[in-house]
Amino acid sequence: MKLTDEQIERYSRQIILPDVGGKGQEKLLKGSVLIIGAGGLGSPAALYLACAGVGKIGIVDSDKVELNNLQRQILHSTDDVGRPKSESAKERLNNINGDVEVVPYHTRITSKNILDIIKGYDIIVDGSDNFPTRYLVNDACVISKKPLSHGGIFRFDGQAITILPGESACYRCLFHEPPPPGLVPSCQEAGILGAVAGIIGVIQANEALKYILGIGELLTGSLLVFNALDSSFRKVKVPMNPDCPVCGKNPAITELIDYEEFCQVRPRPAVDGSDR
């Protein structure tokens, strides 16, 4: 791959970085990232990855843009209300950078389709909004040995961790299983400031860029804990857990689980659409 003059100009501010250079830029243009959820985390992550010239960006989201999303989901505009988020995201990212191939998946990610979808990407960015999807994404990434950047937010708290399956702790090493329905306030009750989602989403984008470039130290083996009210970042250690049910010595989980959806006010069918 040879960079065009336009690409050299467009990416000049990162090409001049000693750790990036023309070689790094070529890696980015050949790189691919799948973003699960074009919401508060996925929006800023997708924007920075597209700007940086990541060659292929997949966007999985089954929702349509709603007016109340625009306070934090900076991929979408007022005119997009009612459109599928994956389409709105594709248009916005293409407008920013024509180098990027954006692949929209207007679908709900399930145990049936996840392995096929993640297969074609270098690293997965999880910006989903519920525990069933988060555990499904973790397990699928571990089973497929696919790197994963996890980010989560709750009110003024944020968390992020990067997972290199087989090399560093996975999300289940950290939190063995999701909480049962009812113990955690619903998404709609919780509330969020857009900037808090932005901080965590941008950390996830940065992790994906570092992974593709092969530079720095990934956020593996520790959980980054952010609090927006005192602007504090802390890290706690997350060792690989030999008793982990998915990546431990004797894993109990060998196939994907669709947990019951509970972070919804309206009742919905099971995550995979079955009537279990």
Place this chain on the structure above:
Amino acid sequence: MAVKIKIPTPLQKLTGNKAEFISEGGNIRELIENLEKEYPGLKERLYDKEGKLRRFINIYVNEEDVRFLQRDATPLKDGDEVSIIPAIAGGGK
């Protein structure tokens, strides 16, 4: 032992919205018993019905997860910082 305890947002309802304060305990279990006296309801958010620490909330002494130390028997010393960190799932959707 006087330790600093950090309470995560989802549990601050039980602590009168306090995010951080000083409490006492020779180990994690004693600390949680003391917290329960002051903030009733906290204990059952941390322990399941069988009396084991829940699997979606972790407790750290400084940077270390007590599951890899001595779980709730992990001893505490003056000045330790104990953090309760729950799994959070929001993505701002």
